[in-house]
Amino acid sequence: MxxxxxxxxxxxxxxxxxxxxxxPYRLSYDDGKWMIHVPASSAEVAHREIDTYEEENRDxxxxxxxxxxxxxxxxxxxxxxxxxxxxxxxxxxxxxxxPYHDVLRAASMDSAAVVSGEFWxxxxxxxxxxxxxxxxxxxxxxFFFTLAVCQCMGTGLGLFLILxxxxxxxxxxxxxxxxxxxxxxASSACFAAVGILSSNHFIxxxxxxxxxxxxxxxxxxxxxxxxxxxxxxxxxxRSDLSAHAFGFVFGMLLCLPFSWFGxxxxxxxxxxxxxxxxxxxxxxxxxxxxxxx
Numbered sequence: 001m002x003x004x005x006x007x008x009x010x011x012x013x014x015x016x017x018x019x020x021x022x023x024p025y026r027l028s029y030d031d032g033k034w035m036i037h038v039p040a041s042s043a044e045v046a047h048r049e050i051d052t053y054e055e056e057n058r059d060x061x062x063x064x065x066x067x068x069x070x071x072x073x074x075x076x077x078x079x080x081x082x083x084x085x086x087x088x089x090x091x092x093x094x095x096x097x098x099p100y101h102d103v104l105r106a107a108s109m110d111s112a113a114v115v116s117g118e119f120w121x122x123x124x125x126x127x128x129x130x131x132x133x134x135x136x137x138x139x140x141x142x143f144f145f146t147l148a149v150c151q152c153m154g155t156g157l158g159l160f161l162i163l164x165x166x167x168x169x170x171x172x173x174x175x176x177x178x179x180x181x182x183x184x185x186a187s188s189a190c191f192a193a194v195g196i197l198s199s200n201h202f203i204x205x206x207x208x209x210x211x212x213x214x215x216x217x218x219x220x221x222x223x224x225x226x227x228x229x230x231x232x233x234x235x236x237x238r239s240d241l242s243a244h245a246f247g248f249v250f251g252m253l254l255c256l257p258f259s260w261f262g263x264x265x266x267x268x269x270x271x272x273x274x275x276x277x278x279x280x281x282x283x284x285x286x287x288x289x290x291x292x293x
Contacts, residue, residue: 001043003036003050011036014050021049079155079275080147083162084139086282087186090127091135097128097184104128104184106289109243111181114174118292120285122167122174127282128184138186141233145193152200153255154263156275163278165192165254169246176242183240188247191234195251198226203259226252 005011011027011034018025018038023046026037038046097104109125110118129135150158166189173181201222226248234244266274 001038001040001046003038003046005034005036008034013053017049017053018046021045023049073155075155076147076150076158079150079159080143082279083146083159083189084143087127087129087135087139087142091129091132094128096131096134099182102293103289106293107184107286109170109174109181109183111174111177111179114171119171120288122170123163123282123285124289125170125184126163126166126186126189127286129186130184134185138190141190142186142193145190145197149193149196152197152263153258154266154271156271156273156278157258157263157266158196159278160274161196161251161254161258162189162193163281165189165195165250166247168250168254169243172246172250173240173242183243185240187234187240188243191230191244191247192251194226194229195248195253196255198223198248199252199255200259203256207260223252 003014005014014036015025015027018036023042024039025046028035028037094101094104097108099105106118107121107124107128109121114121129138146158146162149162152158153161166186169188169192170183173183199222202219205219205222230244230248234248235241
């Protein structure tokens with residue numbers, strides 16, 4: 001009896017199945033097609049073995065999981081460039097943080113002031129940096145992480161999630177610290193982006209390999225990779241460890257519903273509105289600084 005696989009790969013798979021079942025066969029190649037010949041006495045068993053193999057491997061290999069979701073577009077690059085340029089421009093304008101500088105002092109993340117109601121500091125502190133090394137390291141990280149997040153979530157939603165997660169992280173530090181805590185820098189936004197990326201990769205991998213225990217186990221690698229970045233990049237001697245950790249956690253949590261249900265439901269206008277809201281929130285926070293000073 002003759003069995004006709006659809007291509008060379010399937011031919012190799014099926015003769016492997018027959019070999020493992022210790023069934024005799026013979027191969028021939030005619031008119032661009034492979035043929036597997038089995039004795040009539042073994043035909044029923046051979047078909048059963050091949051059918052069983054195909055049924056067990058119907059969903060293997062699993063379909064490719066699109067980790068980043070959306071293509072890198074000109075808008076995505078502009079969003080990442082805007083985030084990085086904003087940090088650099090504020091540093092060029094105001095210089096490094098100095099406690100005696102009225103504007104910088106009013107824009108820093110002073111936990112006592114935040115608790116008393118000066119909530120604009122949760123955002124303005126992201127654009128204030130201690131020195132040139134501080135601003136350059138944060139700018140590079142912010143550019144690449146923002147680029148990846150906007151590729152995952154869309155330009156507007158990506159910027160919005162990073163900003164909200166960073167503000168939430170700073171609020172958690174302000175209200176959770178038992179003593180006065182003053183901090184500056186965009187690192188909480190950087191690690192918020194890392195948390196968003198880790199969570200998004202984890203959810204997409206988890207949804208893309210339903211029923212495969214091994215692949216589900218590998219989905220956790222995304223979270224461990226994010227924690228590894230947090231440990232490597234976020235634990236320096238002058239680092240604000242609590243802000244970094246909270247940024248990572250809030251980024252993960254706020255990203256979950258969007259990764260699970262998908263971002264395709266956001267139209268181009270929806271993405272634009274969220275992006276404008278993110279920019280307007282930061283601009284409004286700085287307007288409050290100018291008003292107070």
